[in-house]
Amino acid sequence: MLVRVKLPLIAAISLLTVFVDQATKSLAAQHLIRGEVHSYLFDTVRIVYAENIGAFLGLGGHLSSGARFWVFVVLVGLFLLGLVAYALFSRELNRPSVVALALLFAGGLSNFYDRLVNNGAVIDFLNVGVGPLRTGVFNVADMAIMLGLFLLIFYRPRPTLPD
Numbered sequence: 001m002l003v004r005v006k007l008p009l010i011a012a013i014s015l016l017t018v019f020v021d022q023a024t025k026s027l028a029a030q031h032l033i034r035g036e037v038h039s040y041l042f043d044t045v046r047i048v049y050a051e052n053i054g055a056f057l058g059l060g061g062h063l064s065s066g067a068r069f070w071v072f073v074v075l076v077g078l079f080l081l082g083l084v085a086y087a088l089f090s091r092e093l094n095r096p097s098v099v100a101l102a103l104l105f106a107g108g109l110s111n112f113y114d115r116l117v118n119n120g121a122v123i124d125f126l127n128v129g130v131g132p133l134r135t136g137v138f139n140v141a142d143m144a145i146m147l148g149l150f151l152l153i154f155y156r157p158r159p160t161l162p163d
Helices: 003-031 065-089 095-117 140-154
Strands: 038-040 045-052 122-130
Touching (some): 003 045, 003 065, 003 095, 003 122, 003 140, 065 095
Antiparallel strands (some): 038 045, 045 122
16 A cells, blocks of 8 residues: 555544544533443443543552653554554555554544643543453553554455465
């Protein structure tokens, strides 16, 4: 795919993802009380306001604020720049791979923005599960990241075998 084809695709996915994620986080911040759980669909879905200073499932939350800044702002920012550059300029990527990388970039960018404006924290508010088997608390950006990962795994280009 050419850069002139990939750029609008990545931009559209990123803008939509960041808009929906930030809108839902804003609603959560405005209308939810920290620690108050709202249960729906026979307790399959829970809505609860949480601020995560770590990464996935709170990993890295134990680090000092300076270390968290270097890991979650500086390193993640550099990773996101590299990711979008790779998505734009790699000639081997097919459309599903570009979409997958765009979702990874968009989810990461929205959580990155959260860290910049929320003193290093990301707003989370969704939890799903059955009985004691539950996910951690997550947000729309996390869903975009997971969808991007699944797309990368299942739709990566397959090498062709020689004749």
